[in-house]
Amino acid sequence: MDRLIAILGLSMLMAACQSATPAAVASPSPSPSPHIAPTDAILQSAEIPAGLNPCLGSGPIDVYVTTLAHADAILGARVGGQWDQLRAAGASSGAISLFTSTPAACNAELATTSSATSVVAFVAVFSDAGQADRAWDAGVFGFVPPLPGELPAGFTRGTGTGLGLSSWPSMPAFADGRRQC
Secondary structure, eight states, X not given: OHHHHHHHHHHHHHHHHXXXXXXXXXXXXXXXXXXXXXXXXXXXGGGSOTTOEEOTTOEEHHHHHHHHHHHOHHHHHHHHHHHHHHHHTTEXXXXXXXXXXXXXXXXXXXXXXXXXXXXXXXXXXXXXXXXXXXXXXXXXXXXXXXXXGXXXXXXXXXXXXXXXXXXXXXXXXXXXXXXXX
């Protein structure tokens, strides 16, 4: 009987030491949500106004750099170097789409042809937002975003563009006032 009382007492003591909340069960980390491929995230032909045609080389950034290098070796090397800087900053892949009103603008440095209308979209994939923000603030393909207090008149930076916190329009692109960032 003493033995039964001891076992019962020990059982009650053990039960009193147990937490009322169940112990956490380890589970695997959730897998990241699938991301859109950079070539699917850039502007597509259906999103561009009439009169602008896609340039040869639009798609993966490496294809664009190679296409530029065939047309202008110096420009291709410079753009390739800029892409290498983004990769050194953490970019793992990228895509670009370029639409212009004249084929000659396809092989010109971005935003240097005043006689053509053009729209460019560039997407780069980084492993985290910090890498992307640092690369963006350092400049992408020669475009450095202005500081919030240094925006030219009529320009918007951030969520007011309809895009993310760091977006800004490089120039008005459409006659109806829409801007491409």
